[in-house]
Amino acid sequence: MPIKLENVGIAVRDLEATIAFFTDLGLTVLGRDTVSGDWTDTAVGLDGNRANIAMLQTPDGHGRLELFEYIHPEAIETDPTRPNEIGMHRVAFSVDDIDEALEIAARHDCHPLRGVATYGDQYRLTYLRGPSGIIVMLAQELNQS
Numbered sequence: 001m002p003i004k005l006e007n008v009g010i011a012v013r014d015l016e017a018t019i020a021f022f023t024d025l026g027l028t029v030l031g032r033d034t035v036s037g038d039w040t041d042t043a044v045g046l047d048g049n050r051a052n053i054a055m056l057q058t059p060d061g062h063g064r065l066e067l068f069e070y071i072h073p074e075a076i077e078t079d080p081t082r083p084n085e086i087g088m089h090r091v092a093f094s095v096d097d098i099d100e101a102l103e104i105a106a107r108h109d110c111h112p113l114r115g116v117a118t119y120g121d122q123y124r125l126t127y128l129r130g131p132s133g134i135i136v137m138l139a140q141e142l143n144q145s
Contacts, residue, residue: 007055007064008091012132013077015052015069021108021131022065025093025101027056030064034071048072058093065091080133083113090127092137098124101138105130118142 012018036050050071057064095101105128112126125139
């Protein structure tokens with residue numbers, strides 16, 4: 001059976017701020033909607049749910065994020081996940097210039113959890129805490145041909 005990754009869905013507390021963060025990093029908004037009704041109740045497994053959603057795509061056209069901000073039921077705030085927690089861990093992006101990407105993230109008050117590391121002679125990478133506590137990994141490939 002063929003299978004492909006369609007998107008990664010992330011619930012956020014502020015849809016506009018999260019869209020601004022990811023579009024500043026280079027993703028584009030493919031579409032926006034407000035969804036509700038029997039089909040969403042069935043698909044999501046929450047009765048009476050209603051959410052504002054946005055679908056974003058990476059510049060290469062292969063990666064997509066679906067962001068959703070719940071209107072009903074009210075979103076549940078939890079402590080932000082930690083890098084070693086079981087469950088959804090992080091979303092990772094390759095960038096051409098990690099320093100530039102970090103400058104963009106800083107404009108959204110998003111900073112590395114600790115710093116930028118170098119993995120052998122292959123990557124410079126970091127984890128940062130994005131909007132709504134999302135852990136975002138940024139990686140710059142070194143020695144690109």
